[in-house]
Amino acid sequence: MTERALRLLELADDELVVGWRDSEWTGIAPTLEEDVAFSSIAQNEIGHARALYELAAAELDSEADALAFDREPGEYRCAPLVELHLLDWAHTIARRYLYEEADRLRIEALKHADDAELAGVAAKIDREEVYHRLHAELWAARLRDEPRFRSAVEELWPFALGVVEPDLRPALARRVGLEQVDARERGSHAPELAELWEQMTEVRRSVPGAQW
Amino acid sequence: MTAEQVWDALAEIPDPEIPVISLVDLGVIRDVAVEGDRVRVDLTPTFLGCPALEAMRRQLETKVEELGGDPEVRVVVDDAWSTDRISPEGREKLRAAGFAPPPPRAAGATTLVQLQSKAFRCPYCGSTETRLENIFGPTPCRSIRWCESCRQPFEQFKTI
Numbered sequence: 001m002t003e004r005a006l007r008l009l010e011l012a013d014d015e016l017v018v019g020w021r022d023s024e025w026t027g028i029a030p031t032l033e034e035d036v037a038f039s040s041i042a043q044n045e046i047g048h049a050r051a052l053y054e055l056a057a058a059e060l061d062s063e064a065d066a067l068a069f070d071r072e073p074g075e076y077r078c079a080p081l082v083e084l085h086l087l088d089w090a091h092t093i094a095r096r097y098l099y100e101e102a103d104r105l106r107i108e109a110l111k112h113a114d115d116a117e118l119a120g121v122a123a124k125i126d127r128e129e130v131y132h133r134l135h136a137e138l139w140a141a142r143l144r145d146e147p148r149f150r151s152a153v154e155e156l157w158p159f160a161l162g163v164v165e166p167d168l169r170p171a172l173a174r175r176v177g178l179e180q181v182d183a184r185e186r187g188s189h190a191p192e193l194a195e196l197w198e199q200m201t202e203v204r205r206s207v208p209g210a211q212w
Numbered sequence: 213m214t215a216e217q218v219w220d221a222l223a224e225i226p227d228p229e230i231p232v233i234s235l236v237d238l239g240v241i242r243d244v245a246v247e248g249d250r251v252r253v254d255l256t257p258t259f260l261g262c263p264a265l266e267a268m269r270r271q272l273e274t275k276v277e278e279l280g281g282d283p284e285v286r287v288v289v290d291d292a293w294s295t296d297r298i299s300p301e302g303r304e305k306l307r308a309a310g311f312a313p314p315p316p317r318a319a320g321a322t323t324l325v326q327l328q329s330k331a332f333r334c335p336y337c338g339s340t341e342t343r344l345e346n347i348f349g350p351t352p353c354r355s356i357r358w359c360e361s362c363r364q365p366f367e368q369f370k371t372i
Contacts, residue, residue: 033346036356040261040348047261047352051289120290127291127372128259130321131347131355138324 004115005059006077009067010186011106012052013078014163016068017193018099019045020200021082030089041096041132048125055121069204073189073197081159083190093139094152098160100136101175104129105168158184213281215244218251221279225271228264229351232309235268239297242288251281256293258372259352295372306369307335312357314369322371327355334359335366342366 023042029035053064060067081099086092107129110122143149153176160176161169161183173180203210222244223236235241235255242254253272257265269285276283295314298306303313312335318326327347330340339361346356354367 036346036350037348040352043263044259044261044352047257047259047265051260054287123291124260124289124293127294127321128261128352131370134322134324134327135347 002059004118005056008052008056008059008118010077010079012049012056012067013076014082014099014103015045015052016049017076017078017196018082018095019043019049020196021085022096024085024087025092037135041135044128044132048128051121051125055118065204069201073194076189076193076197077186078189078193079159079163079186080184080188080190081156081163083193083196084156084159085192085196088152090143090146090148090152091156093136093143094149094156096132097136097140098153098156098176099163100129100133102160102163102168102172104133105171105175106164109168154178158182162186213246213249213251213279215246218244218246218253218276218279218281221275222253222272225268225275228267228271229262230306230309230311233298233302233305235272237299237302237305239295239299239302240268240293241272242293246281249280249282250284251276251279252284252286254286254288256288256290258295259370260289261352263351293372295369298369310335310366311354312366312368314371317371332357332368334362336364337362 019042022038022045025038026035026042029038049068050064053067057064057067081095084095086095107122107126111119111126113119113122157176157178158181161172161180162185164172169180169183219236222241223234225235227233227235227238238258240256240258242256245252253276255268255272257268265287269287272285273283294317296317298313306313312332315331327344330342332342333340334342337359339359341360342357343360344355345358345365349356349367353370353372355370356365357368358365
């Protein structure tokens with residue numbers, strides 16, 4: 001697999017899985033407004049995953065759905081941050097905030113890539129992410145002095161560093177205002193991924209090639 | 213078959229989520245190219261998470277087939293598309309249906325201060341005494357605002 005396809009799968013898997021995790025708040029978020037917000041963000045992150053899988057699929061002679069749902073759990077390239085199953089609001093908001101901070105840095109870098117097709121998709125994603133970032137920033141500001149939120153951010157910080165390549169980590173540390181520590185790198189998975197994969201791929205595995 | 217005939221036919225297709233406006237008025241049809249029977253239609257979704265993307269693609273294909281053409285619908289993703297492409301007629305149709313049309317794309321990214329400003333006009337009563345209720349709404353392209361003057365919520369199309 002080329003370096004480009006690998007990078008695309010990392011990005012796409014992150015967006016798919018974070019979207020899946022965010023969608024777990026649909027119906028049970030603390031307020032109706034957050035229910036709407038998390039559902040909409042989740043839907044849009046999965047839309048980004050689709051666009052990125054399509055670029056990867058063109059290169060790998062595959063299809064977006066096949067890349068999203070037909071691989072084995074060990075083949076996914078997502079960062080452990082997005083895999084964590086966090087049914088606690090402080091941790092959920094901490095992940096949203098840290099993920100958006102990390103994602104904005106790598107998307108900004110991709111916008112200036114020599115690869116015009118990838119740069120175009122990155123620029124479109126960047127425009128849309130503005131609204132996700134506003135939501136995350138609003139919550140981070142609101143919970144800034146809340147001890148539960150602060151400890152959740154610190155707990156997830158090594159995971160957040162693992163979302164971006166080492167060259168972007170100093171910038172991420174500056175933005176978040178924390179010292180750089182050893183990152184929880186991608187490549188190995190959180191134990192929760194297996195269960196998420198079971199759910200996420202259940203329909204495809206039951207009826208291969210299903211369309212609806 | 214000419215590109216103009218195809219454009220005219222596509223102008224009859226309503227947006228699947230907001231049927232008061234056509235896909236052409238919404239500006240999401242980027243280009244039409246006709247070569248013999250082959251008709252290529254370039255489409256850019258408002259947001260990549262648009263749940264109606266596949267429905268739009270099917271509607272476009274069906275319309276081209278009705279004209280006797282062989283359709284190829286391409287989803288084009290880049291930064292050139294913006295909500296500024298919604299036609300003046302389209303903006304008026306949105307407003308009449310209770311959707312406030314999007315403000316023009318600014319040089320920088322949209323900020324929370326802008327979203328919380330009084331620059332957004334209620335599509336029902338025209339008042340700018342409106343406030344942001346939720347950045348998000350029923351589809352990725354819309355947010356929810358509240359009009360203090362006529363005391364009702366309305367959907368605000370997001371700028372992209």
